[in-house]
Amino acid sequence: MGYSLNPDQTAELLNRLAEDYRIYAPKRFPKQGRYSDTDIIRYDRIQTPDEIVWDQKSDYPAKEVISPIQQALFYFTEDEYRESKKAKKPVLLLARPCDITAQLVQEKIYAENGGFKDLYYDRVHNKVKFAVMDCGGGDDTCFCVSMGSNKPENYSLAFKFDENGLKAEVSDDCFADYFDGMPEDDFTPEFVEENELKVTIPDLSDRDVRLALKSHPMWKEFDKRCISCGSCTVACSTCTCFTTRDICYGDNPEVGERRRVTASCQVAGFDQMAGQREIRSTAGDRMRYKILHKFHDHKARFGDRHMCVGCGRCTHMCPEFISISATVNKMADAVDEIKASLADGGNHVE
Amino acid sequence: MNHDIDVKKMRINCFRQSKVPGEFMLQMRAPGGMVDAKYLSSIEHISKTWGDGNFHFGTRQTFDIPGIKYENIDAVNEYIENYITEVDEELCDVDMDKVAGEPQEWDVKSGYPTIGARNITACVGNYHCICGNMNTYELARKIEPIIFPSHYHIKINISGCPNDCNKAHMCDFGIIGTAKMEYHPERCIACGACVRNCEHGATRVLSLNEDTGRVEKDPCCCVGCGECVRACPAGAWTRSEKKLYKIIIGGRTGRQTPRAGKMFLNWASEDVVLNVLRNWQKFSAWVMDYKPEYLHGGHLIDRAGYKKFKEIILDGVELNPECLVAEDIFWHETEYRSNFNVKPLSMHHTAGPQGE
Structure with missing residues (x-):
């Protein structure tokens, strides 16, 4: 069922929904950007429709609502512990198609990897309903169509905001009552069919090609350009890596909490092991790891789709202007070169 | 030429004495060093018409036009009325009919009234x-x-x-x-980027407390530069x-x-x-x-x-x-x-x- 709401009716709808849901959406934080007098847009709890930023991509991803940057997992006192309390009220998350598709990847890692379901993820995730927001085609860093994330399936509501209010489609009956008395309209969501930016992912099924790619000089570029800050992975819609920290209260080591904290494969020390050994000790190595993880390894392991959803937030947030799409295209060129060289008698590219 | 020129009066009028007798360099104010680029054509016009064709970036970000002959100063002053009016009166809301707050009518054809400030x-x-x-x-x-x-x-x-x-x-x-700078610990991933940036580029006031996973600051010595904000990948520091x-x-x-x-x-x-x-x-x-x-x-x-x-x-x-x-x-x-x-x-x- 479709509806067309004016601004007052939109506010009324949110009021009704807020009785039963905590509503999260992209919200503007004025002057909190990396540079002076720039804003950031990130997901946060909203109360009124004018807080929702629907005409611009958020700087940080929707995943923060479900798996926040930091969270207390449990509290301990001597030999006892107690789980952190879970929020009772369900969440309605207004997110873009790429954000919603990204949740399939998050779910895969947190709930379906290695036969273990992450309790702290699961108990939040189970309480989330999605409203897909029309993105108007995104911006020049978006390549969701190339990554097949432009048409999500798992959503309860579809919203299209504009200056005149909201067009909505209810696809999950449990939301029907909230629209009682609202003007009906034959709205159905449309998803972006083509991005300005297109990415071709090279075929890496050949082990020899992968081995040659690993030592290809293309990665050395990032030793100089990448500052290993991790902005890309914090902004990534699909990255799930975290570390845990036990924090003791005051000077008493018997009392404290265990926290989950976002980690980044791009930050030096991420893969440091006992004896101080690091597997990927240069920025180029770390970039290669990330790119291959997003555009080969994940799919090779789970089979369904590449990890990257093409939301472009890593490109958008990189302070050094490293573009993930340009990097994938460079990798595609390197792979062509490697394949030609292998076909030409197997001379390994150095 | 007759050199009976009051150079102090010329200086107050923002025309600086040249080593070439009878020549002066005009210094045009550009508050904050920023004006509409359209004025560059006015600068060019003054330089080509009355100056020696060259232009110097004044050390105080004035537009400096050397080689203006004494006898052309009235013409130059008349020409720059528009610039002074638009930049000082309109853009900066300057009351040109006051000097140091005291009423003193500005003759619009007479160029800059003071050089002091x-x-x-x-x-x-x-x-x-x-x-x-x-x-x-x-x-x-x-x-x-x-x-x-x-x-x-x-x-x-x-x-x-x-x-x-x-x-x-x-x-x-x-x-x-x-x-x-405001710290939002709930967004901190304890990567230490801010700590390193502060040490490298500022006053080394940040440290990562490994026991709490939080960044601590010596606020006394913070210079308020924002290097921590620039370094943070997660928006945990904001201005x-x-x-x-x-x-x-x-x-x-x-x-x-x-x-x-x-x-x-x-x-x-x-x-x-x-x-x-x-x-x-x-x-x-x-x-x-x-x-x-x-x-x-x-x-x-x-x-x-x-x-x-x-x-x-x-x-x-x-x-x-x-x-x-x-x-x-x-x-x-x-x-x-x-x-x-x-x-x-x-x-x-x-x-x-x-x-x-």
């Missing part, structure tokens, strides 16, 4: 720069009507951040844009919305006692900066017994003594709660001549009203 210089600031904490030229445009036109000398340099590219430390009244400023006073170059300025105010609000500057004329007038001399602000502070300066300049100024004030200032000058300062009492300068 020098052009306010500024780096490009956050209009462009990734380090800047503030819009420098907008502040310059707010200050311009407070100090200009006036025969009292003041050189103001504005830097958008404590990197101080525009050398707030080397002028009478330097302004440095800062912010109090406070309120713009704050460091005021550096008494810096100067010169043939006698050059010195870097010292901090007078830290974490001052924009209102405080503007209100302090509103007292500048009063302070200058008092020191020089109400007779403007060709003497810059740093020297005036020396003559009055810092405590007297502080008393007059803060008169009636309501400080914002964060604002800190130097109780004293410990100057560190380069003495080109040893014991330069030790001389007969009769040679000492005076400060304040001298009576009859």
Whole structure:
């Protein structure tokens, strides 16, 4: 069922929904950007429709609502512990198609990897309903169509905001009552069919090609350009890596909490092991790891789709202007070169 | 040619004497060093029509046009009416019919009425720069009507951040844009990027507490530069919305006692900066017994003594709660001549009203 709401009716709808849901959406934080007098847009709890930023991509991803940057997992006192309390009220998350598709990847890692379901993820995730927001085609860093994330399936509501209010489609009956008395309209969501930016992912099924790619000089570029800050992975819609920290209260080591904290494969020390050994000790190595993880390894392991959803937030947030799409295209060129060289008698590219 | 020219009068009119007899260089104000690029064609026109065809970037960000013959100065002054009106009157809201706050009608065809309050210089600031904490030229445009036109000398340099590219430390009244940084521990991933950036590029006030996974700060020594904000991948550091400023006073170059300025105010609000500057004329007038001399602000502070300066300049100024004030200032000058300062009492300068 479709509806067309004016601004007052939109506010009324949110009021009704807020009785039963905590509503999260992209919200503007004025002057909190990396540079002076720039804003950031990130997901946060909203109360009124004018807080929702629907005409611009958020700087940080929707995943923060479900798996926040930091969270207390449990509290301990001597030999006892107690789980952190879970929020009772369900969440309605207004997110873009790429954000919603990204949740399939998050779910895969947190709930379906290695036969273990992450309790702290699961108990939040189970309480989330999605409203897909029309993105108007995104911006020049978006390549969701190339990554097949432009048409999500798992959503309860579809919203299209504009200056005149909201067009909505209810696809999950449990939301029907909230629209009682609202003007009906034959709205159905449309998803972006083509991005300005297109990415071709090279075929890496050949082990020899992968081995040659690993030592290809293309990665050395990032030793100089990448500052290993991790902005890309914090902004990534699909990255799930975290570390845990036990924090003791005051000077008493018997009392404290265990926290989950976002980690980044791009930050030096991420893969440091006992004896101080690091597997990927240069920025180029770390970039290669990330790119291959997003555009080969994940799919090779789970089979369904590449990890990257093409939301472009890593490109958008990189302070050094490293573009993930340009990097994938460079990798595609390197792979062509490697394949030609292998076909030409197997001379390994150095 | 007949060289009967009052060069001091020409200087007040912003025409500076050339080593070539009868030639002058015009200095056009550009507050904050920022004007519409359309004026470049006016500069070109003046240079090609009345100057020697060259242009120099003035050291105080004025448009300098050398080689203007004395007999052409009236024509040049007539031509620059439009520039002065648009840039100073309209853009900066300057009252051209006052000098140091006293009514004095401006003859629109006569060019600049005073040279005392020098052009306010500024780096490009956050209009462009990734380090800047503030819009420098907008502040310059707010200050311009407070100090200009006036025969009292003041050189103001504005830097958008404590990197101080525009050398707030080397002028009478330097302004440095800062912010109090706010830490959002719930967004911190404890990567240490801010700690490293602060150590590398600022005052090493941050440390990562491994026991808590939080970054700790020594707020006393924080310069408010924002390097932590720039470094953070997760938005765990943000600039406070309120713009704050460091005021550096008494810096100067010169043939006698050059010195870097010292901090007078830290974490001052924009209102405080503007209100302090509103007292500048009063302070200058008092020191020089109400007779403007060709003497810059740093020297005036020396003559009055810092405590007297502080008393007059803060008169009636309501400080914002964060604002800190130097109780004293410990100057560190380069003495080109040893014991330069030790001389007969009769040679000492005076400060304040001298009576009859």
